[in-house]
Amino acid sequence: MKLAVRDVSVTYGGTAPVALSQVSISLGEQEQVALIGPSGSGKSTLLSVLGVARIPSAGQLLLEDQDPWQLASAKLQGLRSQLHLCPQSTALPARQRVVVSVLSGLLPKRSLLFALRSLLSPARADVQLVRGLLTKLDMEQCLWRSVETLSGGQRQRVAIARAMAADVSTLLVDEPLSALDPTTAELCLGVLVEHAMERQQALVCSLHQIELARKCLKRIIGLRAGKIMFDLPATSVSDKMIEELYRGHEAEIQT
């Protein structure tokens, strides 16, 4: 799906500074992008605008050259099921079993019967699918566990598996690696990128692991204070640009 924002600004009202100011980007189909920048630079806001979760204060979001916010609620909701937005907070129900949480990525495209049935006891084929995804992330032992028994890093991997389960054309993932150790982070980003490539999905992923971003993703967008500082192929991003992007926030860069 072609996804673009034009001159988008977002303000949260009151005395809060502008979260995004006149940002324009466009994403081709199957393009893989890393979103980097210090905390508070507007990464999450940009992702939520792209995911049709927040209406921009000014400017326009275009999905297939059409502004979704002009549509009726039902149509809009149908369009939202074409994208998967994975929030930073992971948003996993504490009393759900991992297998069901991962399957909920498929929920928008499936029937109400599927929703009911999976809650009682998921179908064997679905369980197999989930087990496959969890195995790639080294999480298969947690298949039947309840989410509330998982650590923060394990929850993040469940959220990644849920995004991978989603039958969509675009994945928007907000800081999926923040609670993972360097080895696991590299494994998970690699799995995510490869999975998106296989299924011909576009991927936008915000993260603080700069080296990993340069290694695994082809295009890098640097945000600072709600503005785009650079939008370049990963190979053209220099150390100096990174240094400037994170000036005053050097400690946030993760390895």
Next chain:
Amino acid sequence: MRVSPKLDDPDRASRLWIGVGLLLLLAIALQGSKFDLLQLVEQNSWDAATDFFTTFWPPRTDTEFLQRLLGAAIVTVSIATVATVLAMLIAIPLAIMITSRLSLSARGRPMRRHARLFRSLLRAMAIFLRSVPELIWALLFVGVTGLGATAGIIGLLLTNIGILAKNYAEIIESGEATITGHLLDNGNGRLKTLLHGTLGQGLPELLSYSVYRWECTLRTSVVLGFVGAGGLGQELLISVRQLASPEVFSIILVFVLLVFVADSLSASLRHQLSGISSQAANTSVCVRYDQLRSEPVYGAMFHRYGMALLVVAMVIACFGSIDWKLHQWLRADSLGRSLEFVQGFLAPDVSATMLRKLAEQAMETLSMAFAGTVLASGVAIVLSYTLFVLHLREEKTIGFSLLISIIHSMQIVLRSIPELVWAMLLIVAVGIGPFTGTLALFAASVGVLSRLYSECLHNQEKHTLENLLSNGGSVNLAPLWSTMVQARSQLISYCLYRWEHNLRAATLMGIVGAGGVGQELYFRLSLFQFNKVATCIMVIVLMVVLADTVSHSLRHRFAPSV
């Protein structure tokens, strides 16, 4: 230069005013509810009462009578169960529509105007439904369609829809917003979001609240017979009218038993529900994925499904045992009366005489509720404090143990008999009028409040108390300086809840002749003057909503959230 603080207690004036104000209100309420303890010891009422109450023993226990009671008890349970289940089925979609948490139009932008309007309308409807007590709905439907269980079911149903919709919506909103938000953002509809987002967080709460609601409905269902809507209450009404005390005693025993069973059943169900999530978590931790074929939490699942199956079977049996008498509803005169009823509501009687009469009775109702609650709260404080001190004492003499068990059994008797039954019994002794209603509210409230207060005192931290005691404080007084101070705001909030409850109950007292606005309602309904009935109901709704608001804001003031 340092200004030394004044020696006068800055809070003295406000405390004095609150105290004086409360006493003044109590005096007004006692006056308004025609409170007169001398009436209790008057010779002629004393005689009638002793005649009635001394023949309580032995209760009537012949087989024919017991069979009749069993039948009535089954009807009572069925009415409550059917009404609760139907109310749940209607309240769930209503709650989904009411809560803004599951709004599609509000995702990512302010809610649309029409959606907001629609929501406020539904909310107002739910408030209206739950502000009219069950018994009054039942009374109305008995008036329109004749005697029978169906009127009772609809009565319980309407109020329960309002109450359940509100609480379901609150449970949905108490979950984490990011979880439901995530599902909505990815294109799920409201129902799917509820199923996977809300249930994944709050299923035990939702079920547990529904069970609790069933228990409350059963308590009300017991007295539905007073207005002719079937069940045990009807038997009691007949027996009291005939002054057949042995029968009355048997029925009251069945009442207490039924309430006790429902109470324990609901408590054990809710206890199991609160264990479900942690249980599932514990059993599945050690399970590996290679056990894919068998459900890992199989035992727990079987247990869960078995329980669910049992509940479903019971509900079906309840539906089956009800005599719906639907043909009664479709008769020409019922339909005609329904039409008159709706017309009456569209054009309520607001003439000055009617309003004056209602204002008088509303005043009576408010007085009954206030006086009953304040007096009961006073007695309950003394009782629970005494119990607390008795438990604290180390030497347990026979006298002390005896006193403790006497207080305990008194609490149980007082709270398992509903206010309306108290009123009916007290009428025999004291006669009709608001004084009887006040005494009835007082009796039931002493039972409920003293138990809640006792629990509250026992649940407080003991550090301060132990410190006072180890420094030589007296066992009788030390809790006053520690436990009572810690418990204060919770005690106040229990008392306010009870006042809300008592106000609702006070609007019903008139139905059995124990004063208040219910009297006028009952009278007008028996004359089929639906426009006047409508005015009565509006006054009741107004009072209940007002009491809810006042109590809510007072609770927030005295007990700020942590």
